Amino acid sequence: MALIDLANPTRFLRLVDRVLPWLAAATVIVFAVGLVQAMNAPDDYQQGATVKIMFLHVPAAWLGMMGWTLMSAAALGTLVWRHPLADVAGKAAAPLGAAFTFICLVTGSLWGRPTWGTYWVWDARLTSMLVLLLLYLGVIALYWTAEDPNRGARAAAVMTLVGALNLPIIKFSVDWWNTLHQPASILRMGGSAIDSSILIPLLVMALAFTLLFFTLHLAAMRNEILRRRVRTMQLMQAQALQEASA
Amino acid sequence: MMGSLGPHADFIIASYAVTAFVVAAMVAWVVLDHSALKRVLGDLEQQGVTRRSWRKDGA
Numbered sequence: 001m002a003l004i005d006l007a008n009p010t011r012f013l014r015l016v017d018r019v020l021p022w023l024a025a026a027t028v029i030v031f032a033v034g035l036v037q038a039m040n041a042p043d044d045y046q047q048g049a050t051v052k053i054m055f056l057h058v059p060a061a062w063l064g065m066m067g068w069t070l071m072s073a074a075a076l077g078t079l080v081w082r083h084p085l086a087d088v089a090g091k092a093a094a095p096l097g098a099a100f101t102f103i104c105l106v107t108g109s110l111w112g113r114p115t116w117g118t119y120w121v122w123d124a125r126l127t128s129m130l131v132l133l134l135l136y137l138g139v140i141a142l143y144w145t146a147e148d149p150n151r152g153a154r155a156a157a158v159m160t161l162v163g164a165l166n167l168p169i170i171k172f173s174v175d176w177w178n179t180l181h182q183p184a185s186i187l188r189m190g191g192s193a194i195d196s197s198i199l200i201p202l203l204v205m206a207l208a209f210t211l212l213f214f215t216l217h218l219a220a221m222r223n224e225i226l227r228r229r230v231r232t233m234q235l236m237q238a239q240a241l242q243e244a245s246a
Numbered sequence: 247m248m249g250s251l252g253p254h255a256d257f258i259i260a261s262y263a264v265t266a267f268v269v270a271a272m273v274a275w276v277v278l279d280h281s282a283l284k285r286v287l288g289d290l291e292q293q294g295v296t297r298r299s300w301r302k303d304g305a
Contacts (some may be wrong), residue, residue, distance in 0.1 A: 114254040
């Protein structure tokens with residue numbers, strides 16, 4: 001199957017039906033391995049057992065940002081190439097990205113209380129992450145409240161591309177400003193600053209969360225295609241009933 | 247397990263509980279949405295509605 005064939009929603013649905021069970025199984029297996037490793041990981045010499053929150057917080061943060069990156073690519077597909085699945089991909093990713101951003105914020109807050117002594121500070125990293133959540137909610141509202149789905153899709157695509165400006169702000173906020181949040185310790189020049197006994201479980205959990213994201217995203221895209229089919233059929237039914245009564 | 251998680255066990259358990267709840271909610275949303283959409287599609291097809299054409303005999 002050529003890549004261009006996936007532009008056809010029916011072929012895409014067939015592919016999703018084939019891939020989804022394997023992806024779901026891989027997600028469960030990698031999560032099981034990751035959780036066992038996370039529970040058996042040693043305590044941090046400074047933070048103690050609270051380092052276990054990192055195995056949720058960091059992957060959720062990455063996926064919150066990856067969700068918006070994916071939506072930005074989909075927005076380009078909607079506005080520039082008018083790819084039939086681009087808008088479907090963007091709309092399906094928004095609630096998932098919002099959920100992972102929410103997990104990041106809540107677990108970060110729960111990690112911050114014992115580590116920093118506070119649940120929340122208005123520093124640049126935390127605030128830009130909260131802005132990301134609000135942007136997600138704004139895009140979801142645009143998608144779900146627009147009377148004309150095509151206009152809603154274009155408006156959401158524009159908002160997504162504008163909101164993408166927040167991504168480098170999130171990433172570099174800890175370098176540009178003096179923040180309570182620590183600077184990057186995994187993806188940084190000179191390699192990771194984390195010991196492998198903690199880094200490996202973290203990477204396995206990140207893989208598990210990524211598999212979960214793509215499993216749910218494919219399933220949500222399938223639902224969105226079906227929702228559009230339902231809408232088309234209901235419009236045709238209403239039109240036919242109107243013609244019959246005229 | 248509470249003991250092995252140290253003095254901040256509540257925060258760790260709360261983090262995992264919130265994450266589990268949100269992940270379960272996402273999975274439930276996708277699964278329930280899919281079954282509801284399939285049901286509506288099935289009902290429409292039973293009424294003779296197709297995406298390509300409207301069969302008047304099924305109206």
